[in-house]
Amino acid sequence: MRIITNIISMRFHYYFLIIITLLSLQFFKTALSENLNLYSARQEVLMRDLINSFEKKTNIKVNIISAKANQLVERIELEGKYTRADILLTVDVARLIDAKKKNLFKAVESNILHENVPREYRDKDKKWFGLSLRSRVFVYHQDRVSQNELKGYLSLMHKNWKSRILVRSSNNVYNQSLVSAMISNYGKDTTKKFLTSFRKNFARDPSGGDRDQIRAVISGEGDLALVNSYYYLKMKKNDKSNKLKDLRLHFPSDDKMKTHMNISGAGIIKYSKNYDNALKFLEFLVTTEAQKIYADINLEYPIIDNLELSQFMSNYIDFERDNLNLNTIANFNKEALLLMGETGWQ
Numbered sequence: 001m002r003i004i005t006n007i008i009s010m011r012f013h014y015y016f017l018i019i020i021t022l023l024s025l026q027f028f029k030t031a032l033s034e035n036l037n038l039y040s041a042r043q044e045v046l047m048r049d050l051i052n053s054f055e056k057k058t059n060i061k062v063n064i065i066s067a068k069a070n071q072l073v074e075r076i077e078l079e080g081k082y083t084r085a086d087i088l089l090t091v092d093v094a095r096l097i098d099a100k101k102k103n104l105f106k107a108v109e110s111n112i113l114h115e116n117v118p119r120e121y122r123d124k125d126k127k128w129f130g131l132s133l134r135s136r137v138f139v140y141h142q143d144r145v146s147q148n149e150l151k152g153y154l155s156l157m158h159k160n161w162k163s164r165i166l167v168r169s170s171n172n173v174y175n176q177s178l179v180s181a182m183i184s185n186y187g188k189d190t191t192k193k194f195l196t197s198f199r200k201n202f203a204r205d206p207s208g209g210d211r212d213q214i215r216a217v218i219s220g221e222g223d224l225a226l227v228n229s230y231y232y233l234k235m236k237k238n239d240k241s242n243k244l245k246d247l248r249l250h251f252p253s254d255d256k257m258k259t260h261m262n263i264s265g266a267g268i269i270k271y272s273k274n275y276d277n278a279l280k281f282l283e284f285l286v287t288t289e290a291q292k293i294y295a296d297i298n299l300e301y302p303i304i305d306n307l308e309l310s311q312f313m314s315n316y317i318d319f320e321r322d323n324l325n326l327n328t329i330a331n332f333n334k335e336a337l338l339l340m341g342e343t344g345w346q
């Protein structure tokens with residue numbers, strides 16, 4: 001009886017070993033076939049169609065690691081030359097500028113990126129490239145705001161706007177970049193004056209994200225929200241119960257500054273172990289096919305010229321873009337933060 005039990009136990013160990021060996025082989029196989037590691041501060045759902053299409057075309061497997069931009073930057077910094085990151089993909093030029101300052105990127109020589117991404121939306125030292133565009137716009141209630149109140153960003157300092165404006169916190173990078181762009185266009189003194197008065201016009205203390213500001217216009221807490229274009233476009237496109245029927249979009253513009261444009265973008269990591277694949281991926285993201293996905297699914301504006309847009313998006317492209325070179329934002333970022341703090345924008 002004891003002999004039989006021993007044989008069964010040995011057999012069990014034998015099978016157990018085989019299973020462990022097979023699982024390890026599978027693990028190494030998967031690890032080896034991970035041909036591109038994308039550290040992404042964008043939600044996977046926004047990148048999924050782009051990745052699927054790239055994988056199908058190239059047979060390069062994209063492994064996506066998603067987290068907040070500052071967490072990814074910190075992680076890549078900590079990992080140093082041992083990092084597995086090949087690309088850092090994020091939104092807002094200020095975050096790309098920060099990653100560049102921390103020396104995370106390497107310069108990329110690519111005619112495709114150079115020709116497809118306009119100069120104002122790529123790094124002058126070839127370390128980051130814009131991949132899609134968004135504008136920072138006014139969303140307002142058509143019955144509570146008159147047409148002659150709708151001008152450029154500076155007009156929001158007028159006392160007519162008292163307790164009517166909704167905007168998120170100054171901690172947010174979208175606001176920081178907008179203020180940097182304002183300093184560049186209007187100068188420091190005018191921007192400071194603007195911020196002092198603008199702050200007094202808030203309908204409430206800043207809270208929530210851009211979508212929450214739009215919701216607060218619907219609920220009547222304020223009359224106008226300062227938000228990124230795609231938030232409004234997404235809510236509008238999916239507005240089955242017609243909640244946004246009285247809301248309209250205004251593209252701010254005056255003689256000194258047109259509508260602020262910002263980017264989502266990416267750079268290749270200095271210690272990338274899959275440089276060629278990383279370059280292929282970035283070059284894929286500026287193709288007509290990928291740009292169409294950015295526009296149709298993410299409702300962002302294409303970075304390339306002459307892309308045919310959907311009927312829906314075509315309703316929102318007729319505006320004057322501010323042509324500020326986004327490299328300039330780096331010069332005013334610190335000043336913008338200081339001014340926002342000084343003038344009490346929480």
Ligand SMILES: [Fe+2]
Pocket residue numbers: 091228
């Ligand atoms: Fe966003």
